[in-house]
Amino acid sequence: MAGFEAKRIAVIGAGAVGSYYGARLAQAGHDVHFLMRRDYDAVRNGGLHVESVDGDFVLDSPSIARSSKEIGPVDWVICALKATSIEDARALVAPCVGDGTRILVLMNGLGLEERFAGWFGAERTFGGLAFTCINRREPGVVHHIDYGAVNIGHQIDERSELEAAAALWEGVQVETTTSPSLLLSRWEKLCWNVPFNGLAVTSGGITTDRILADSELREAARGVILEVVAAGNADLAAHDEPGRIDGAEMAERMIAATDAMADYRPSTMIDFMEGRPMEVEAIFGEPLRRAQALGVATPLMAVLSGQMRALNPA
């Protein structure tokens, strides 16, 4: 395609999300290097398989590495670690960062880009919000079940940087949009993640349809959304961001969208059921801390946060 420019890319955190989006970038012709641990041998021997609703494909011999140093500096780092590994991120990403490197933080939750900005500079830091349903199966196989769009924002909301980010994904089979306000986008996503991940886990690991079929839990979801919106709007104001969220509209839209998802299993609920660490701090702890610091009343977010912390495997 006209104007395609292959970029050198490092995927740090090649779980389901990192492997999928990295494979899509490689499929389009980018020079993608995957940092792999668990799946290294399987991918080396059998390639990286993507089973997708949009058509299966295989990378027969992708470039894989056991350490970031083997990869070295790149044009773009895609950091798709779980938020629970945020303390490891700096050391894993640093060897891939050179002068012109940009970093896309493709992770869940609030406050992660701030960490990267502190380590590597805000100018080169982007946030990616994946709206998708992707699971890992056996080693070397990623299962892309539905959706897949990525919304990208820039840590300091520079329009020219957003254009550079969008350019990376041109010709890549991933629907991407850019956000003029990364902070607004993060809070908007929390409007779904906090109520539905939280209530699904604290109700024993139930699917979203069961949340919405129970009158108390449905009403609780609405109440949590309104609290997240209030906290988000206060945080946006505190950061002099112009955008605001309309609470009533957001609550209605999130609940309607979730009604349409049927028996969906939120990612944190899957972690919970499989005994894995949950992204409690990024999805619950940090939003709550900001709300409390700003004096926003968030009793439902607080109880969910406390319950989630207690339920998180030690």
Next chain:
Amino acid sequence: MAGFEAKRIAVIGAGAVGSYYGARLAQAGHDVHFLMRRDYDAVRNGGLHVESVDGDFVLDSPSIARSSKEIGPVDWVICALKATSIEDARALVAPCVGDGTRILVLMNGLGLEERFAGWFGAERTFGGLAFTCINRREPGVVHHIDYGAVNIGHQIDERSELEAAAALWEGVQVETTTSPSLLLSRWEKLCWNVPFNGLAVTSGGITTDRILADSELREAARGVILEVVAAGNADLAAHDEPGRIDGAEMAERMIAATDAMADYRPSTMIDFMEGRPMEVEAIFGEPLRRAQALGVATPLMAVLSGQMRALNPA
């Protein structure tokens, strides 16, 4: 002892609580008949053993029956079924009710005496609130760990009836008090049961010290207590009961008392951990329904109620 009058008593629901208090009544000389299912053979063969902090004792050959009809009419029915068995209570109790029979509903939660009053008449219906820690062990053995006081109220708060109830327990090794307002006593007990049973279960089955050590959960406990108090006061007003609960005082007192309990396992949390049905409707559902009917805002009670219903084994 002077003035002791042996009463004919049926204990319906001879789990830990029923067996313990029935054994205490028998120990004092009352003519106690236990309806037993699970423990029938063990007690028939080996007696009913009470291992108590206040001294062990055994009833060598207590009167036990497999059906209420075998027992027939009595002076007092002590109904100590779990609240989850409320729909069975009428049929189990009815054969023991004659003209002068009184019924002590020694169960957890709100609205149970109303059911008995509807079935058998309000005049003969009493509520008992046990403040105790009693477990069943192997069949035929009850383990009384701590406390043991019973607070007794009358469904229509008649003073002469309260005197009759108090007389039953004279000479019995159980500390009893009477309440001038059964409804007030029920709501006061809910001020502990709703927050601490609820948060212990929805946080994955944690002890009360872990609730209070987490700043969010401790604050949530306080918030739940304030909601229960608001609901209770509205319910008391709606029933033209004179008493009211002081929310701030109650919250402080319940939290201080619980701080002193160390790693206590609330009864509903034990049920949850052992996979048994939990008393969700009596402790969470009915108080919430009353709050909602009275227009009292109870978002925390609602989320706990929804979570508990979802967590309850089907």
